[in-house]
Amino acid sequence: MNGETLNLLPALPELILAIGGMALLMLGVFQGDKSYRQIANLSILLLLVCMVVMINQVGGDRDVTFNGMFVTDAFAVFAKTLVYLGSAVAILIAGKFLSEHGIAKFEYPVLIVFATLGMLIMVSANNLMSLYVGLELQSLSLYVLAAMNRDRLRSTEAGLKYFVLGALSSGMLLYGISLIYGFSGTTDFDVLATSIKGAESMSIGIVIGMVFLLAGLAFKVSAVPFHMWTPDVYEGSPTPVTAFFAAAPKVAAMALLVRVLINGFPGMVAEWQQIIVFISIASMLVGSFVALVQTNIKRLMAYSSIGHIGYALVGVAAGTQDGIEAVLVYLAIYLTMTLGAFAAILTMRKNDGMVENIEDLAGLSTTNLPMAVAISIFMFSLAGIPLLAGFFGKWFIFLAAVEAGMIPLAIIGFLASVVACYYYLRVVKVMFFDESAGAFEGGQGQAVSAVVGVSALVNSPVSFLLIGSLGSAAAWAANSLLF
Amino acid sequence: MSFLQNNLLSLMMIMPILGAAILLIIRHNDPEIEKRNIRQVSLLITSITFVMSLVLWAGFDNSTSAFQFVEQHAWFGDISYYVGVDGISMLFVVLTAFLMPIVVLASWDAIQDRVREYMIAFLLLETLMIGVFTALDIFLFYVFFEGGLIPMYLLIGVWGGLNRIYASFKFFLYTLLGSVLMLVAVMYMYLQSGTTEIPELMNYSFNADVQSWLWLAFFASFAVKMPMWPVHTWLPDAHVQAPTGGSVILAGVLLKMGGYGFLRFSLPMLPEATIEWSWLVFALSIIAIIVTSLIALVQEDIKKLIAYSSVAHMGFVTIGIFLLNTNGVEGAIFTMLSHGVVSGALFLCVGVIYDRLHTREISRYGGLATNMKIYATLFVLFSMASIGLPGTSGFVGEFLVLNGSFAYSSWIAFLAATGVVLGAAYMLYLVRRLIFGELDKEDVKAMPDLSLREKLVFAPLVAVVLWMGIYPNSFLEPMHASVTNLLETHFSTDVTHAAASTTGVPAGR
Known part of the structure; x- marks a missing residue:
């Protein structure tokens, strides 16, 4: 020193x-x-x-x-x-x-x-x-x-x-x-x-x-x-x-x-907590509602990420060790979902180059079922439906919020997640329920396929086996922050 | 105890997953042979699971209310993989396993597109349904409870009717909205009691002030799932649009999760709030019975009519559960089991004629008794079971519930009984329009009677409906100890129940 x-x-x-x-x-x-x-x-x-x-x-x-x-x-x-x-x-x-x-x-x-x-x-x-x-x-x-x-x-x-x-x-x-x-x-x-x-x-x-x-x-x-x-x-x-x-x-x-907040301003919890609660709620709501009308999948993912940051901030707002542990678990899961989803978006290629509209995914389940299943796993995981990794993230986050006595925040968050679920479901709907709009040209290389495959796997129910170690690693990390 | 006995429930859940994995690798150059192989493997797997469920039933000890076939492995944090059955859940597991082979058989010819995916979705759904009824960890329960939405959403959306997309979204979002409130309650209960184990939570007595809130949160989820009036509107849509197999599982098993949830969570964990709010349940149930019965009377679509009749039957179930006496609760469970079989059978009946004429409009049919004699006989039998004719399964449950409600309040009994009358009205009216009357339509005349496969589908259903009606004790005995224990531990008398829930014999231990 x-x-x-x-x-x-x-x-x-x-x-x-x-x-x-x-x-x-x-x-x-x-x-x-x-x-x-x-x-x-x-x-x-x-x-x-x-x-x-x-x-x-x-x-x-x-x-x-x-x-x-x-x-x-x-x-x-x-x-x-x-x-x-x-x-x-x-x-x-x-x-x-x-x-x-x-x-x-x-x-x-x-x-x-x-x-x-x-x-x-x-x-x-x-x-x-x-x-x-x-x-x-x-x-x-x-x-x-x-x-x-x-x-x-x-x-x-x-x-x-x-x-x-x-x-x-x-x-x-x-x-x-x-x-x-x-x-x-x-x-x-x-x-x-x-x-x-x-x-x-x-x-x-x-x-x-x-x-x-x-x-x-x-x-x-x-x-x-x-x-x-x-x-x-x-x-x-x-x-x-x-x-x-x-x-x-x-x-x-x-x-x-x-x-910054935990180590730098531990004496001002009441001050920053209300700010974090506000931006967390605002992010969850905007991320859910504005995404409803998006047609471009990259814009959709943008609003989705805004919403997810809102959820992660719920854990920060809790301000407890469990809250920080939850943030870390959430970020780890969010990382795999997002990278997987974007790797999948990279494969959306038709004869005249890249396509980015959700409608272009139409009928993907008939032309390329493994990819459609992988994207569905990402979408359900982002939506936080049980069986998939995203649910564990939500569980830890909102558990920490409830523990910190922020039950209204948890309820608002869950209701926002139901709204958000609609647009994730819409992507699945387009891939599975709609008529095919022509197949994608394959071939973004093995690297992209591997990223899609691995992240789909860790988000699938295989995550049941991983969540234990992720949780203890995050607990170990969160513990160090508060000395 | 052998390996099979020790791990029976896990094996029952792994079996369908294993089947789904096998389906993934079945390939053949001829697509027809491939489809045939897929169907046969699915049938085999679901049949094996059903046989395992019979082993479960055979090995079940009727004399105790404790959880049996228990398995527990640490998972993460305080949460563990913890499964087991008691008298309340065991028969639901059997019901699920029983309906699955029937669903596979019923989808034999009706499903021609994406057979592999269809069967995989059903097999995964089976695992999740068994999981819901056997989970003894509240987190695990929620995972299975909500996870089932995904395969069902795909089943309705991919293989459903014309308006399937609207129906699938409505199904998914309605149920999800109800369930997230329950999840908050689950979190709160976990943090309060420090455990997620259901048997432990049953012994924990929550503060009376928060019990109401927790109860309402659970109610939001289970009421949607049941479904209770006025949050039942997703059901007719989902039923009408789902493929026949989907409707059978929806009516047969998924609707039972709500009632099961009340019995497993609301009653034992929140007894004071249960008593406090039972008026609400009675009011909604009676409205459901009368209103949806009247709605069913004017339906033009067969599936919609049966869907509304399901809502009415579920009204009996909720009344029975909240009567909090032995007759009521056992009647409710029995009605759920009976309704699972009967409404499943009725949807299969609709599937039979839908496969032939591709319409569900009642007025397009008529006079089926002349050219489809076996079919007409079966349809009338199942309609009678739905009405609750003595000798069929429907009678026993309704009788027990009405009997129980007389002990509680004759007004409830009177109003609920009007539902029985109305039920007879809409079912008989349906039978008259569908089965009897003039056979004047050329295409209806050309419809052949049941094929061998279809007879095979209905044979076990007929057997079970009559068995349940003639000797209901086989089904009532396994549940008796658990139901008695549930009521005595938590509701022995109105005054001392609070003390009982803390000091009494632990439920399920």
């Missing part, structure tokens, strides 16, 4: 990733675009190596470095594992799509590596400054990724929109941070927590600062009322990029949100 000898071990995976990412960038620059395949494979390897190093070398014991700016604990290990996996899968499923659209550039995997690095810093941030640095590194990479397909109007529009609104939210975040610093005199979460707890009376400046901070973070997790960018960006970005957006960054931002 005193900086006598700098202990780099807690940040070892991040350092490897940073150096590796830059090496890959150099490699790409010297070899040109034809090196996409090689760089993509190396990036996946790099991410997995870092993950193994983190699990084996860093472990779950709490440790801080860089003068308390960077912290690792079991919570970080759990969230980072999800981030690593989400990023690796996003690179894995992209190959064929990118080369078909003529955007198979080496920057794609490299940008994902840097975005991942940003997310890892977010998860490990123990200081408002490292929080901001991680967040910006991630966001800047994501802005570029959204606009990757630069010859296509919608992609550039998505990138620009994301950038402008993202910059606005970063501004709010910074303003909040400066207020908090100004009124408390620290940016360190641990010091902040003790100073707030020890204070005689609550300073209104810190409250306002925290509200701005929350607004900025709500933007990153696309919680209502800061969700406006989500449908447009999801729709406009190239599909593998959308898959990436929906998965790993959401996990990282939620983990960050949890750490």
Whole structure:
């Protein structure tokens, strides 16, 4: 802590990733675009190596470095594992799509590596400054990724929109941070927590600062009322990029949100709890009702992810250890559902290129039954119907809410999930009950099929066997956060 | 105890899954032979499951109210895989296993598209239905209870009639909406008592203030599932649109889950709220019996008529359950079993003529007694069973419920009895229009009588309807100990029941 000898071990995976990412960038620059395949494979390897190093070398014991700016604990290990996996899968499923659209550039995997690095810093941030640095590194990479397909109007529009609104939210975040610093005199979460707890009376400046901070973070997790960018960006970005957006960054931002609130503002539970409850309810309702009228499946998934963030926030609102455990379980399950669903969307290809309308799935059960079954598993799982993994997520989340005495919140959440069920059912209906609208051309490669297959499997009743270990891992992670 | 005895319930649930897996790998160059093989394997699997259910019945000890054939394995957290049967649930398991081979046989020729998927959906549904009746962990129960929506949704939506999509959505969303409130109650009960085991929860006495809320949450789910008036409207749609096999399972088994839920959860776990709210159940049930009977009188669609008659019969069941006396509860269970067989048989009867003429409009038929003699005989027999003619299964249940309601209040008995009269009216009116009258339509004249396969389908149903009517004791005896224990433990007298539920003999142990 005193900086006598700098202990780099807690940040070892991040350092490897940073150096590796830059090496890959150099490699790409010297070899040109034809090196996409090689760089993509190396990036996946790099991410997995870092993950193994983190699990084996860093472990779950709490440790801080860089003068308390960077912290690792079991919570970080759990969230980072999800981030690593989400990023690796996003690179894995992209190959064929990118080369078909003529955007198979080496920057794609490299940008994902840097975005991942940003997310890892977010998860490990123990200081408002490292929080901001991680967040910006991630966001800047994501802005570029959204606009990757630069010859296509919608992609550039998505990138620009994301950038402008993202910059606005970063501004709010910074303003909040400066207020908090100004009124408390620290940016360190641990010091902040003790100073707030020890204070005689609550300073209104810190409250306002925290509200701005929350607004900025709500933007990153696309919680209502800061969700406006989500449908447009999801729709406009190239599909593998959308898959990436929906998965790993959401996990990282939620983990960050949890750490800030639990570690940084434990003395202000009553203040932030009501904000979280509000954005949670708003997200669940908007995610459910607005999705009802969507015809584009990527927009549908955008509203679906807004709704799911709303559910995850229910666990945050509970504010208890069980609540955080529930958030982690939920995020893990959400990650598999989302990646699987987007990998399946990648296979929606007809003679004149990619199709994105729900109607294009018509009669999929007669032309490609395994794919239709897989998509149905994702849809029922997203809807949270028992037998599928998504139900376990809802069970943990709402159990924590009921335990914390938030029964109205649980009831609203469940009612919203019934509404949401309608549009998930509609996708199943289109695939199973409607006449075929022509088969999809197969072939997004084995990687995509494997991702669809594996995630469908873990979401299917096979999840009955996995939920025990996932639950105990999440409990182990949540336990570390509260020391 | 052998391996089979120790794991009988799990084996009964694994068997259909195994069958579904076998169906996945059956391939043949000739699609007709492939379909035939699929049907035969399905029939074999469901028959084996039925035989296992008979083993269950044979090995069942009538003298105790304890749970039998219990299996428990840790799952996650406090939740375990915990199954077992008592006198209340055992016969429902048998009923489920009994109806399944019949459904497979009934779908033999009627289903020609996607036979493999159809049979897989049914087999998975069987596993889930058995799971609902055997689960002794409240979380496990909910998983099975809700999970059954998925195969049923697909069955209605893929193989249903013209308006199947509307019906399948309505079925799914209605039932889901009811159930999520129950899930909140389940969570609350788990957190209060610290256990999800049903036998433990039965001994836990919840605070009287929250009991009402919990009771209402359970009621929301089970009332939709039963279905009770006024949340019954999904049922006619689902029944009319579902394929014959789907209707049989819907009426035969899925509707029983509501009544089973009341008996397993509302009564033993929330006894004070049960007494407090029984007026609501009686009111809704009596309205259901009278109103839906009148609605059934004016139906033009055969399936719709039988669907409304189901709602009316379920009215008897709910009255019987909440009378909280032995006759009432046993009558309710018996009515559920009888209705499972009889309404299943009636839907199969509709399926027979629907397969021939492809319409369910009553006025398109007439005079079937002249050219389809065996069919007409069976139809009249099942109609009589539905009306509750002595000697058929329907009589025993209605008699016990009416008997029980006289002990409780003669007004309830009087109003419920009008339902019996109305039931006779709409069924006899249906029989007159369908079976008797002039045989004046050319296409109806050309309809052949039952084939050998169809006779095979109906033979066991006829046997069971008469058996239940002539010697009901075979069915009443297994449930007697459990029902008595349920009522004595939780409702011994109005004054001391609260004390009894905390200090009395643990139910089911």
